Amino acid sequence: MAESPALVTHRGGCHCRRVRFEVDAPAALQVLDCNCSICRMSGFWHLIVPAARFRLLAGAADLAEYRFNTGVARHRFCRHCGIKAFYVPRSHPDGIDVNARCLDPGSVAALEIVPFDDRNRAAATAAIAHLARA
Numbered sequence: 001m002a003e004s005p006a007l008v009t010h011r012g013g014c015h016c017r018r019v020r021f022e023v024d025a026p027a028a029l030q031v032l033d034c035n036c037s038i039c040r041m042s043g044f045w046h047l048i049v050p051a052a053r054f055r056l057l058a059g060a061a062d063l064a065e066y067r068f069n070t071g072v073a074r075h076r077f078c079r080h081c082g083i084k085a086f087y088v089p090r091s092h093p094d095g096i097d098v099n100a101r102c103l104d105p106g107s108v109a110a111l112e113i114v115p116f117d118d119r120n121r122a123a124a125t126a127a128i129a130h131l132a133r134a
Contacts, residue, residue, distance in 0.1 A: 005026040009022050010022065010098075010103045011107070012085060012102045012104050013102060014062075014077075014080075015078070016081040018081075019062055020056075020057040021054060021056050021086060023086075023103075024049070024053040025053065025098075027107065027109035029112070030112045031111065031113055032113075032116040033114065035115070035116070035118050036118035038068070039118075045099060045113065046097050046116070047100045048089060048097045049096055049097075051095055054098065063078065064078075065077075073089055083099075086098045
């Protein structure tokens, strides 16, 4: 059995810096580039982690929420600058999906971008199930 990579604490937030968070994840990240309408339009790179590895440090009162389609995903964004730095994904409702583009510089050693084909959601989700446990 392969060992899990060591975790580091990444910090990040929204554009205006009112929303700030920490997330524990490997220094070398594997993120998803989803082709669904909202991800494609917003340029979201998905770093899915268990909720216990995410900490909202500031800005809870500055967050607004948007839900569409099934209503399961909780798209949370800064009501001041409009940036969605993280959200609760439909694919992993017990986890947090951080936008790797919103991480502060300095803690990411490498970044691998993996395409996620939302047009074939079931197969794509099955193929990446291991990422939320990493």
